[in-house]
Amino acid sequence: MSVDKYSMKIFSLQFHDKATEFLYKDHIFDRTLWFCRITWGLVVILGGSFGLLDRQVFGENANMVLLIRFILISFSVLIIAVTFSPRFKGFMDLSSCLFILSVGPFCTFLTVMSNPSIFS
Numbered sequence: 001m002s003v004d005k006y007s008m009k010i011f012s013l014q015f016h017d018k019a020t021e022f023l024y025k026d027h028i029f030d031r032t033l034w035f036c037r038i039t040w041g042l043v044v045i046l047g048g049s050f051g052l053l054d055r056q057v058f059g060e061n062a063n064m065v066l067l068i069r070f071i072l073i074s075f076s077v078l079i080i081a082v083t084f085s086p087r088f089k090g091f092m093d094l095s096s097c098l099f100i101l102s103v104g105p106f107c108t109f110l111t112v113m114s115n116p117s118i119f120s
Helices: 018-083 086-113
Strands: none
Touching: 018 086
16 A cells, blocks of 8 residues: 555654655745745845934943844845855755744844833
């Protein structure tokens, strides 16, 4: 009895057939690559643009906010560069996770560093 090539593993949601899994991942990668680049590009553009307001909004904490913002923007540029290298194609499955784990804490950090009596 042969295994259906479209049957999936219950917990990992991967196809039992390795060839089908490879074709599926390749198809998804080709369709989502530009969304990934655009998303990280928006982090660079918006992160840099809002950085112009840091001195005004964060006052004495502006240098620390600018440093963390620079690290986030540098990380985003690195991820964009990685998307152009086929060598790192396997790591692109982690792009969404990296986005959430980098932008989420950054936004929380900005909230913590801002003055609670001023809406920013």
